Amino acid sequence: MEDAKQKTKTHAEAKGFSVFYRQCEAVKRVDLAIPFGLVTAIIGPSGCGKSTFLRAINRMNDLIPGCHTDGELLFDGQNVYGGDVDTAVLRRRIGMVFQKPNPFPKSIYDNVAYGPRLHGNLSKAELDERVEESLVGAALWEEVKDRLNKNALGLSGGQAQRLCLARALAVRPEMLLMDEPTSALDPKATARIEELIIQLRGRYTIAVVTHNMQQAARVSDMTAFFYEGNLVEFAATDDLFTKPREKQTENYITGRFG
């Protein structure tokens, strides 16, 4: 994690960015620059706005009635909330893995092929290749290559989550958002997902929301600590966990609240 300390290019950046649920301000004027190609962890107690912030990056909050934003959120230098942004294109560039594995009730193959089928006219051979490549990328290929046509709902929780990761990778995104990707998994499955995050680092910009501070410490280069909608501290992970600058951060990481 040496390069975390170097100055790197910014991939996504919030500038005075707020998210409101009707009148309630869930994310408060946050300034945060997510570096290119690194893993950024977002931690904080429940209800601190970390998930809301993450879901704002690919505009998943649009689904919630009454949700609106203020300030700027740039992805690749372009305001995500600009008038001319096509959310479908945006979400294709920013993949997402959810808290609970949510494979579609389709075959494993169809799950992974879902995104590519939406966006391009790949030939059957190209599609096969893309599916394999994505499943290999999510370290699931060996386990499912003989049952690609079986229903994805038959997979275990950990496998299902890796399938969801493969599904996101199949669209070839530039950035991956992970919303507490291991909170519904057992420790063994969690470890595999964490290994994957480390493997994928460098190829994709990754932002991962987590409850689990050890996880943040294990997988991330940078860590942002949110509290009550405010970004309290954003620093290289090693620094944040060993010598936090803010009292609130220290209290949280030492387990005094949260």
Place this chain on the structure above:
Amino acid sequence: MRMLTRKILDRAFTAGGYLAVALMTLFLLWVLVPIFVKGAGAYVFVGTVEYRRMMLGEFGRGNEQRVAAEWAEVQRAREPVYEAIAAFERELPALPVARRKELKPAFQAVREGVAVLLGPAPGKPLPALTRMIYGQTRWRQAQDKAANILFEETWDYSGNGSQKVHVPRQPLFEGTALAPVFPLLRKELRSLLRPRLTFYPRFLTDPSIDAHFFGGIGPEVLGTVYLALGAMLIAVPLGIVAAVYFQEYAREGPVLTFLRSCVNTLAGVPSVVFGLFGLAFFINTLHVSPGKSVLAGALTLALLVLPTVIRSSEEAIAAVPRAYKEGALALGAGQWRTVLTVILPAALPGILTGIVISMGRAAGETAPVVFTAAVSVGKWVTPSEVLSQPTPALSWNLYNLCTEHEAVEEIRHVQYGMAATLVLIVLALNLAAILIRARVAKRLKV
């Protein structure tokens, strides 16, 4: 003490539940068992030689030689009956006037009764109505008709009020040439009619002959299928689109509340009102067809089941995990694509269940069909005629045959057969709904 009351209450509720279930089961059996038992009589019964002659003559079914051979034997067995009648006819003018007056009406009843039982006497010209060309085709009815010859049904006013009595006719004719007919009818009825167990599965698909005296209920079944399928063809796309709109596109607000209450109100409108509306709107205002037609009936039935389709589809769509929708959207699918590729497939079992149950409803509805589509004439409607022609249908023709037919008593087996078939169709559709739900629920859970 409190514990005790709670226990007693608990027991009371349990007992109440059992009682309700038991009552419902009993009621169901009480209704369904007779319908099925009697309805089965249309498909399986003891048929006579007259039935086999009728099948050969009207439908061209059966072995011609075998029927002819059997018919020859039967005719030989019947010879003494006809000889006795002819002999008595010759004898009658010679009798004293008083005796003649006494015997003549009874003789006429016997002669007509024999024609009903065995068909027209040999050598007589064939009657115009098909029902009179053949004798009794069903053994049960033949026995009744034979009894009508053997006994005169009169009323006894001697006691308190009136009482039906059956007076034997035989003593009246004792010593005349007609006397041998009675023991023949009593003891040799089998050789006169040759009853045999008969299966008639084609009751379901055969057209009726001579106002349902013979044949099956094919045109009615086909009409019901047309109407139910036609209604679904119209109601399903509309209903699903409306449900998708309500669940996925519409924003909560007064407009949505208003539309929803419209749908709910529509569900509560009596079906007879739908029928009247269908007649007034589709036929008299829109002129979809010159008069009653399958199309007008299907449109009316579609309107009738639309609220059910919308509500069941809405429920099914609402039950699709939000995570599926989010997953699709996060991969860059548009809303329409998400609905089409993820939400509708996942909601399919629920939607199908609603559709199948609505179809059962459409198949059984009578009132809307009477106003817009049904006629009592059992005529086949070809697929090219559905847009303009009315059709017979099980529900309406069942009512018609039970209440307005010229000989209600003679065709009980057709009425019950029709009722059982209709119930069976609806039950089969409901069973299909249960199976679909179970099967697809399994697929969605694993």
